[in-house]
Amino acid sequence: MIVAIYVRVSTDQQAEKGYSLETQLAECRKKIKDLPKVLAVEEFIEDGYSGAYLERPALEKLRNALREKRFGAVIVYDPDRLARNLTHQLIITDEIESSGAHLHFVKFEWVVNDHLGIRAITTRLAQLQYPTRTDKNSWNIGTVHDIIRRETYAGTHWVNKEYKTKVGRNKFKRGSRKPSDWIAVPVPPKLLP
Numbered sequence: 001m002i003v004a005i006y007v008r009v010s011t012d013q014q015a016e017k018g019y020s021l022e023t024q025l026a027e028c029r030k031k032i033k034d035l036p037k038v039l040a041v042e043e044f045i046e047d048g049y050s051g052a053y054l055e056r057p058a059l060e061k062l063r064n065a066l067r068e069k070r071f072g073a074v075i076v077y078d079p080d081r082l083a084r085n086l087t088h089q090l091i092i093t094d095e096i097e098s099s100g101a102h103l104h105f106v107k108f109e110w111v112v113n114d115h116l117g118i119r120a121i122t123t124r125l126a127q128l129q130y131p132t133r134t135d136k137n138s139w140n141i142g143t144v145h146d147i148i149r150r151e152t153y154a155g156t157h158w159v160n161k162e163y164k165t166k167v168g169r170n171k172f173k174r175g176s177r178k179p180s181d182w183i184a185v186p187v188p189p190k191l192l193p
Helices: 012-019 021-034 057-067 086-098 118-127 141-149
Strands: 002-009 040-047 073-076 102-105 156-159 162-166 172-176 183-186
Touching: 002 021, 002 057, 021 040, 021 073, 040 057, 057 086, 086 102, 118 141
Parallel strands: 002 040, 002 073, 073 102
Antiparallel strands: 156 183, 162 172
16 A cells, blocks of 8 residues: 655644644654555645635645556645644545545544543643644633534534524524434544644
Protein backbone atom coordinates (compact mmCIF):
# COMPACT_ATOMS: atom_id res chain seq x y z
CA MET A 1 0.00 0.00 0.00
CA ILE A 2 1.13 3.56 -0.73
CA VAL A 3 0.51 6.07 2.06
CA ALA A 4 0.06 9.83 1.74
CA ILE A 5 1.04 12.21 4.52
CA TYR A 6 -0.45 15.71 4.51
CA VAL A 7 0.98 18.40 6.79
CA ARG A 8 0.23 22.11 6.93
CA VAL A 9 1.33 25.15 8.86
CA SER A 10 0.04 28.62 8.12
CA THR A 11 1.96 30.91 10.47
CA ASP A 12 5.17 31.07 12.46
CA GLN A 13 3.08 31.21 15.64
CA GLN A 14 1.55 27.79 14.88
CA ALA A 15 5.02 26.39 14.30
CA GLU A 16 6.10 27.75 17.68
CA LYS A 17 3.06 26.20 19.41
CA GLY A 18 3.84 22.64 18.38
CA TYR A 19 2.35 22.57 14.90
CA SER A 20 5.69 22.84 13.09
CA LEU A 21 6.01 20.94 9.85
CA GLU A 22 8.85 18.92 11.35
CA THR A 23 6.72 17.91 14.36
CA GLN A 24 3.76 16.96 12.18
CA LEU A 25 5.93 14.97 9.77
CA ALA A 26 7.68 13.11 12.59
CA GLU A 27 4.37 12.15 14.24
CA CYS A 28 2.76 11.14 10.94
CA ARG A 29 5.79 9.00 10.05
CA LYS A 30 5.47 7.24 13.42
CA LYS A 31 1.81 6.53 12.66
CA ILE A 32 2.84 4.64 9.53
CA LYS A 33 4.19 1.87 11.77
CA ASP A 34 0.57 1.10 12.77
CA LEU A 35 -0.39 0.38 9.16
CA PRO A 36 0.10 -2.97 7.40
CA LYS A 37 2.16 -3.53 4.22
CA VAL A 38 3.33 0.01 3.53
CA LEU A 39 5.35 -0.01 0.31
CA ALA A 40 5.91 3.72 -0.18
CA VAL A 41 5.10 7.11 1.31
CA GLU A 42 4.34 10.38 -0.47
CA GLU A 43 4.46 13.58 1.56
CA PHE A 44 2.37 16.66 0.78
CA ILE A 45 3.75 19.66 2.64
CA GLU A 46 1.86 22.96 2.86
CA ASP A 47 4.02 25.77 4.26
CA GLY A 48 2.31 29.09 4.86
CA TYR A 49 -1.23 28.33 3.67
CA SER A 50 -4.41 28.86 5.66
CA GLY A 51 -6.70 25.92 6.32
CA ALA A 52 -9.68 28.21 5.70
CA TYR A 53 -9.39 27.68 1.94
CA LEU A 54 -9.43 24.55 -0.22
CA GLU A 55 -7.14 26.12 -2.82
CA ARG A 56 -3.72 25.10 -1.54
CA PRO A 57 -0.93 23.75 -3.79
CA ALA A 58 -0.05 20.60 -1.81
CA LEU A 59 -3.70 19.85 -1.09
CA GLU A 60 -4.53 20.15 -4.80
CA LYS A 61 -1.75 17.65 -5.61
CA LEU A 62 -3.09 15.28 -2.95
CA ARG A 63 -6.66 15.59 -4.23
CA ASN A 64 -5.51 14.92 -7.82
CA ALA A 65 -3.61 11.82 -6.66
CA LEU A 66 -6.73 10.67 -4.77
CA ARG A 67 -8.73 10.90 -8.01
CA GLU A 68 -6.15 8.50 -9.48
CA LYS A 69 -6.79 6.15 -6.52
CA ARG A 70 -3.06 6.12 -5.74
CA PHE A 71 -3.24 5.64 -1.93
CA GLY A 72 -4.42 3.05 0.54
CA ALA A 73 -4.20 5.49 3.45
CA VAL A 74 -3.87 9.21 4.15
CA ILE A 75 -2.32 10.36 7.43
CA VAL A 76 -2.90 13.86 8.83
CA TYR A 77 -1.67 15.18 12.18
CA ASP A 78 -5.15 16.33 13.21
CA PRO A 79 -8.37 17.42 11.45
CA ASP A 80 -7.49 21.09 11.89
CA ARG A 81 -4.45 20.62 9.64
CA LEU A 82 -6.68 19.18 6.90
CA ALA A 83 -9.13 22.10 6.96
CA ARG A 84 -10.45 24.66 9.42
CA ASN A 85 -13.97 24.51 8.05
CA LEU A 86 -16.13 21.46 8.83
CA THR A 87 -17.67 21.54 5.34
CA HIS A 88 -14.21 21.48 3.76
CA GLN A 89 -13.22 18.61 6.07
CA LEU A 90 -16.27 16.69 4.88
CA ILE A 91 -15.44 17.33 1.22
CA ILE A 92 -11.85 16.16 1.60
CA THR A 93 -12.83 13.18 3.76
CA ASP A 94 -15.37 12.13 1.15
CA GLU A 95 -12.73 12.38 -1.59
CA ILE A 96 -10.35 10.25 0.47
CA GLU A 97 -12.96 7.60 1.19
CA SER A 98 -14.26 7.63 -2.41
CA SER A 99 -10.73 6.88 -3.60
CA GLY A 100 -10.68 3.75 -1.45
CA ALA A 101 -8.14 5.16 1.02
CA HIS A 102 -8.53 5.26 4.80
CA LEU A 103 -8.04 8.52 6.70
CA HIS A 104 -5.92 8.38 9.87
CA PHE A 105 -5.30 11.17 12.37
CA VAL A 106 -2.36 11.16 14.77
CA LYS A 107 -3.99 13.05 17.74
CA PHE A 108 -6.83 12.93 20.50
CA GLU A 109 -6.98 10.10 22.79
CA TRP A 110 -6.86 11.94 26.10
CA VAL A 111 -10.36 11.01 27.25
CA VAL A 112 -10.55 7.49 25.84
CA ASN A 113 -6.99 6.19 26.31
CA ASP A 114 -5.51 8.43 29.01
CA HIS A 115 -8.80 8.61 31.00
CA LEU A 116 -8.31 12.30 31.73
CA GLY A 117 -11.07 14.40 33.22
CA ILE A 118 -12.10 17.85 32.06
CA ARG A 119 -9.91 19.71 34.56
CA ALA A 120 -6.84 17.60 33.63
CA ILE A 121 -7.44 18.19 29.91
CA THR A 122 -7.78 21.93 30.50
CA THR A 123 -4.50 21.92 32.43
CA ARG A 124 -2.72 19.89 29.74
CA LEU A 125 -3.93 22.21 26.97
CA ALA A 126 -2.55 25.20 28.92
CA GLN A 127 0.77 23.44 29.58
CA LEU A 128 1.17 22.58 25.90
CA GLN A 129 0.21 26.15 24.95
CA TYR A 130 -2.36 24.73 22.54
CA PRO A 131 -4.14 27.78 21.07
CA THR A 132 -7.88 28.31 21.23
CA ARG A 133 -9.77 29.22 18.07
CA THR A 134 -9.06 32.88 18.89
CA ASP A 135 -5.37 31.92 19.05
CA LYS A 136 -5.11 32.52 22.78
CA ASN A 137 -4.00 30.06 25.44
CA SER A 138 -7.01 30.62 27.67
CA TRP A 139 -8.83 27.29 27.80
CA ASN A 140 -11.55 27.04 30.41
CA ILE A 141 -13.36 24.07 31.87
CA GLY A 142 -16.70 25.01 30.29
CA THR A 143 -15.24 25.07 26.78
CA VAL A 144 -13.49 21.72 27.21
CA HIS A 145 -16.69 20.24 28.68
CA ASP A 146 -18.68 21.40 25.64
CA ILE A 147 -16.12 19.95 23.23
CA ILE A 148 -16.11 16.57 24.96
CA ARG A 149 -19.91 16.36 25.07
CA ARG A 150 -20.47 17.46 21.47
CA GLU A 151 -20.78 14.35 19.30
CA THR A 152 -19.45 16.19 16.25
CA TYR A 153 -16.00 16.14 17.82
CA ALA A 154 -16.24 12.35 18.09
CA GLY A 155 -17.23 11.90 14.45
CA THR A 156 -21.05 12.19 14.29
CA HIS A 157 -22.98 15.33 13.41
CA TRP A 158 -26.77 15.24 13.80
CA VAL A 159 -29.04 17.09 11.40
CA ASN A 160 -32.83 17.42 11.34
CA LYS A 161 -32.86 17.91 15.12
CA GLU A 162 -35.06 21.00 15.02
CA TYR A 163 -37.91 22.40 13.04
CA LYS A 164 -39.08 25.93 12.34
CA THR A 165 -42.72 26.78 11.64
CA LYS A 166 -44.02 30.15 10.50
CA VAL A 167 -46.65 31.41 12.97
CA GLY A 168 -47.01 34.98 11.80
CA ARG A 169 -45.85 37.46 9.24
CA ASN A 170 -42.32 37.67 10.63
CA LYS A 171 -42.58 35.16 13.46
CA PHE A 172 -41.37 31.59 13.63
CA LYS A 173 -41.75 28.87 16.21
CA ARG A 174 -38.80 26.56 16.79
CA GLY A 175 -39.00 23.11 18.28
CA SER A 176 -37.07 19.89 18.72
CA ARG A 177 -37.76 16.74 16.75
CA LYS A 178 -37.82 13.25 18.26
CA PRO A 179 -34.36 11.59 18.31
CA SER A 180 -35.72 8.92 15.95
CA ASP A 181 -36.12 11.68 13.31
CA TRP A 182 -32.52 12.87 13.61
CA ILE A 183 -30.12 12.03 10.80
CA ALA A 184 -26.54 11.04 11.64
CA VAL A 185 -23.85 12.41 9.34
CA PRO A 186 -20.34 10.98 9.81
CA VAL A 187 -17.67 13.67 9.98
CA PRO A 188 -13.93 13.55 10.63
CA PRO A 189 -13.45 13.68 14.38
CA LYS A 190 -12.27 17.10 15.56
CA LEU A 191 -9.85 15.93 18.15
CA LEU A 192 -7.64 17.72 20.58
CA PRO A 193 -3.98 16.65 20.68
